[in-house]
Amino acid sequence: MYQLYYYPNNASLAAHFLLYHMGLDHELLLVDRDANLHKSSEYLTLNPAGRIPTLIDDGQAIFESPAICIHLCEQHPEHELIPALGSKxxxxxxxxxxxxxxxxxxxxxxxxxxxxxxxxxxxxxxxxxxxxxxxxxxxxxxxxxxxxxxxxxxxxxxxxxxxxxxxxxxxxxxxxxxxxxxxxxxxxxxxxxxxxxxxxxxxxxxxxxxxxxx
The missing domain is CATH 1.20.1050.10 (Glutathione S-transferase Yfyf (Class Pi); Chain A, domain 2)
Structure with a gap:
């Protein structure tokens, strides 16, 4: 199961779209920006940049929204959300x-x-x-x-x-x-x-x- 640390209408939205669109098993974990929890020591161990989103895949933390999107697409190429290797x-x-x-x-x-x-x-x-x-x-x-x-x-x-x-x-x-x-x-x-x-x-x-x- 994927875990997505997110906040509504934040940079996590793109990853949330992809997880839902591909029907991937995932859990949404709200990071309370109003309480500044994205700067907490616990969150910084996952994402040292202190930004949202962070994706957890099999224990590995991945941050930066484009990187997360690319990773999800390449892990599930059958959904064709990224063009095939070698295509124009x-x-x-x-x-x-x-x-x-x-x-x-x-x-x-x-x-x-x-x-x-x-x-x-x-x-x-x-x-x-x-x-x-x-x-x-x-x-x-x-x-x-x-x-x-x-x-x-x-x-x-x-x-x-x-x-x-x-x-x-x-x-x-x-x-x-x-x-x-x-x-x-x-x-x-x-x-x-x-x-x-x-x-x-x-x-x-x-x-x-x-x-x-x-």
Missing amino acids: ERPLFFQWLAYLNNTLQAELMVRYYPHRHTTDDNSIPNIIAAQDELIASALGVINDQLADKEYLLGCQISACDFFLFMLAEWALPIEKSPVTFQHLAAYLKRLSLHPTIKAVCEMEEISLEPFEIG
């Missing part, structure tokens, strides 16, 4: 997962935690404004990718799509939010109707109403 789509899987994590998610983290990136609180509004533009630019790249594709990699859903849906939900408060982009909005509406996304979002009490457009 496989490098594109890693390309988009890296882009989502290193660009879109990274910019979102600066936007929502600007105080971590300055010693001058007066500069925070400028950081937020700059981040909003960078996030919109990243969303534009993804929107263009979806102009003629049902999913990020083409006609088949992958772990990248579940990861993107997680980040798109976080980006909703941005002025140029994901639902203001034509192709991305249509894609997110389709995903919001996916049984896995509906079920997991209901469990984590995440509203899908913003994606019900058009």
